[in-house]
Amino acid sequence: MNQTATPAASAPLWLLAELTYRCPLHCPFCYNPVDAARHGPELDTETWLRVISEARALGAVQIGFSGGEPLVRDDLETLVGHARGLGYYTNLITSGVGLNEARIAALKEAGLDHIQLSFQDSTRELNDFLSSTRTFELKRKVAGLIKGHGYPMVLNCVLHRYNLPHVAQIIDMALDLGAEYLELANTQYYGWALLNRDQLLPTAEQLREAEETVNRYRKLIGTRCRILFVVPDYFEQRPKACMNGWGSVFLGVAPDGTALPCHAARSLPGLDLPNVGEMSLEKVWYESAGFNAFRGEAWMREPCRTCDEREVDHGGCRCQAYLLTGDARAADPVCAKSPHHGEVERAVKFARRVTSVEERPLVFRSMAARTDG
Ligand code: SF4
Ligand code: SF4
Numbered sequence: 481m482n483q484t485a486t487p488a489a490s491a492p493l494w495l496l497a498e499l500t501y502r503c504p505l506h507c508p509f510c511y512n513p514v515d516a517a518r519h520g521p522e523l524d525t526e527t528w529l530r531v532i533s534e535a536r537a538l539g540a541v542q543i544g545f546s547g548g549e550p551l552v553r554d555d556l557e558t559l560v561g562h563a564r565g566l567g568y569y570t571n572l573i574t575s576g577v578g579l580n581e582a583r584i585a586a587l588k589e590a591g592l593d594h595i596q597l598s599f600q601d602s603t604r605e606l607n608d609f610l611s612s613t614r615t616f617e618l619k620r621k622v623a624g625l626i627k628g629h630g631y632p633m634v635l636n637c638v639l640h641r642y643n644l645p646h647v648a649q650i651i652d653m654a655l656d657l658g659a660e661y662l663e664l665a666n667t668q669y670y671g672w673a674l675l676n677r678d679q680l681l682p683t684a685e686q687l688r689e690a691e692e693t694v695n696r697y698r699k700l701i702g703t704r705c706r707i708l709f710v711v712p713d714y715f716e717q718r719p720k721a722c723m724n725g726w727g728s729v730f731l732g733v734a735p736d737g738t739a740l741p742c743h744a745a746r747s748l749p750g751l752d753l754p755n756v757g758e759m760s761l762e763k764v765w766y767e768s769a770g771f772n773a774f775r776g777e778a779w780m781r782e783p784c785r786t787c788d789e790r791e792v793d794h795g796g797c798r799c800q801a802y803l804l805t806g807d808a809r810a811a812d813p814v815c816a817k818s819p820h821h822g823e824v825e826r827a828v829k830f831a832r833r834v835t836s837v838e839e840r841p842l843v844f845r846s847m848a849a850r851t852d853g
Contacts, residue, residue: 493729504552506611509667610642636663639690
């Protein structure tokens with residue numbers, strides 16, 4: 481996969497620093513790679529500081545600190561302070577585990593702008609079951625800390641078959657915690673979520689009811705809390721404009737320094753992804769084979785190549801195209817024009833037959849290397 485059809489690339493706007501794959505939680509919908517344990521050691525502080533500086537010099541204006549759980553790194557405050565000093569808008573994406581009074585005060589002092597806290601559900605039972613930890617009460621306490629330190633309350637809950645029927649209660653919980661924003665993001669099927677797809681995919685009825693509930697609440701609460709409802713693309717007829725186009729605005733860096741044009745890019749076999757430990761970020765972004773592989777349109781096959789919607793969705797997600805068709809240059813099979821669209825319809829139909837976790841147990845995220853992932 482060494483095609484280098486390179487239209488003039490614009491600068492990256494968004495740096496996602498995946499500081500670690502370590503996480504105390506075990507969500508079965510985690511988007512981290514299932515073979516995370518096989519990847520190399522985490523970048524050290526000095527390298528992250530350089531990466532953050534180089535990305536800012538290239539033009540990035542927002543930085544997200546994520547993982548795994550970024551709070552397991554004890555240099556998080558140093559990295560946040562460095563990024564803020566360079567003028568980034570800084571975001572922490574966290575499960576809340578590890579966020580105590582001392583750390584939130586230090587992060588505030590370092591200039592952290594924004595915290596996004598994830599919940600698995602509105603009930604202790606399901607939150608704790610899905611994360612395989614007793615973290616529900618802790619997350620509620622962390623929500624109080626975030627509020628207490630003057631941050632806007634931004635909650636995130638990944639939706640799937642098990643918690644979609646609780647959407648109203650999840651919104652009530654968010655209101656009770658004083659959330660200004662609630663992101664209800666239906667599961668995207670990569671990493672552990674793909675492994676558990678048959679157990680997690682909802683029914684169309686569940687989705688319709690959840691969306692109606694969200695719309696009802698939107699009318700009731702107005703601007704008190706903004707609710708974002710991200711529909712799972714398996715139920716759509718057109719794919720999402722993944723990353724707004726490959727190598728267009730998004731630059732991810734994995735814990736071992738692998739630079740990623742999209743969260744799941746390391747699932748594409750044969751893609752020569754650069755490592756930030758071996759070359760400057762400028763070379764990574766503008767010159768590396770990995771970042772040029774799917775820039776522009778020269779890589780497209782039919783039906784995308786001549787489709788009049790290709791500037792809208794850029795042919796969809798390359799990783800989803802590969803994972804479902806075996807060809808990273810194919811149209812994203814979510815698209816009804818794709819000859820592989822039946823794969824998506826079959827997955828939705830098949831998932832309906834799996835009716836309980838007893839019938840097909842969920843595989844919970846762990847750092848033990850999987851060889852079949
Ligand atoms: S999805 Fe769950 S397991 Fe994965 S990084 Fe987030 S909190 Fe950890
Ligand atoms: S054929 Fe390709 S470009 Fe056209 S709508 Fe479908 S995915 Fe998008």
